[in-house]
Amino acid sequence: GQQLNQSPQSMFIQEGEDVSMNCTSSSIFNTWLWYKQDPGEGPVLLIALYKAGELTSNGRLTAQFGITRKDSFLNISASIPSDVGIYFCAGRKSDSWGKLQFGAGTQVVVTP
Amino acid sequence: DSGVTQTPKHLITATGQRVTLRCSPRSGDLSVYWYQQSLDQGLQFLIHYYNGEERAKGNILERFSAQQFPDLHSELNLSSLELGDSALYFCASSSDRSSYNEQFFGPGTRLTVL
Numbered sequence: 001g002q003q004l005n006q007s008p009q010s011m012f013i014q015e016g017e018d019v020s021m022n023c024t025s026s027s028i029f030n031t032w033l034w035y036k037q038d039p040g041e042g043p044v045l046l047i048a049l050y051k052a053g054e055l056t057s058n059g060r061l062t063a064q065f066g067i068t069r070k071d072s073f074l075n076i077s078a079s080i081p082s083d084v085g086i087y088f089c090a091g092r093k094s095d096s097w098g099k100l101q102f103g104a105g106t107q108v109v110v111t112p
Numbered sequence: 113d114s115g116v117t118q119t120p121k122h123l124i125t126a127t128g129q130r131v132t133l134r135c136s137p138r139s140g141d142l143s144v145y146w147y148q149q150s151l152d153q154g155l156q157f158l159i160h161y162y163n164g165e166e167r168a169k170g171n172i173l174e175r176f177s178a179q180q181f182p183d184l185h186s187e188l189n190l191s192s193l194e195l196g197d198s199a200l201y202f203c204a205s206s207s208d209r210s211s212y213n214e215q216f217f218g219p220g221t222r223l224t225v226l
Contacts, residue, residue, distance in 0.1 A: 033214065042114065042202050042217035043155075088155065090215075097168050098143060098206060098213055102155040 003027060006089050006103025014111055019076040021106040023089035031092040032065050032072035033100065036085045043088060047074070079110050115139065116205050116218035124224045130191040133221045137184055137205030143167075144186040145206070145215060146178055150199040161186055162208060193225045 006023045013019055023032070031050055035043035047058050049065035049072060056063055060077045072091070076083055086107050090100040115138035125131055137144050146158040148171075157170035161180035172178075175193075180186040190197060200222050204215040 031213075035217070040220075040222070042116075042118075042219045044114070045214055045216060048214045090155075097162075098145065098160060098208060098215070099157045099168050099170060100145075100147075100215060101157070104154050 003101055004089060004091055004103040006106055008106060009104070010107040010109070012109045012111065013079055015079060015081060017079055019079055019083070019108060020073065021087060021089075022071060022073045023091070023103045024071040025091060025101075026070065027091075027093065028069045029091035030069070030094045032063070033090040033092075034061075034063050034072070034074045035088045035090060037088060037105070038085050046087075076108075079108075081110050081112065083108055084110050114216040114218065116203060116216055118201075118203055118218035118221050120221060121219065122222050122224075124226065125193060126226055127193055127195060129193050129225075130189065131193065131223065133188040133190070133201050133203075133223075135186045135188070135203030135205075135218055137186070137203075138216055141205035141207050141216075142184065143206040143208040143213070144180055144184070145204045146172075146186070146188050147202045147204065147217075148199050149202060149220075155202075158188070190223070195225050198223055198225045 034046045037043045047063040054065040063074045086105040089103040117136045142163045158172040160168040178188045200220045202220045204217045206213040
């Protein structure tokens, strides 16, 4: 089962607002990835993080690798309608040879 | 477009049947990962192949098997299908040539077992 706790489960926001979500675990990970999934499509990689404390941006998206290596955060600034979708965090442990563990996802709904 | 292709897009079959899902990784990627996504279990890792060899197994049932061929494409075989096997099945590929092994997902195969 899933070992990553992702919150919130869903968010209803207005266009232009900022969005924050996070993922926590009791285990240490050496890689954190954030994906976005649209209905009926495969997850699309947004940001990859490889070092504790790392802060990485991709346009309006910013993600951070927690210093404890047990958590990660994703922020979306100035949301627009196309930000609608489900956002997943995924973590990889050093001994797992690439196997990813996923959070349950955060559903983002943007209203005009 | 991630560069990972999966066929078929949709598959409808009956209980007890066997199906084969196909995945072609991005050009140059040696690793293929299979994941199952269902409403109650979320995205679950099934199995990983690297350059033709099985590297890791996750929550994969004994009724399921996979292989990776010399041209690096992979197939996931699901047999004695049950209603609960209905789900989205994704493959992802990665180069795995360094520690920066980001995984890129295909569009998935939606399996419906009736």
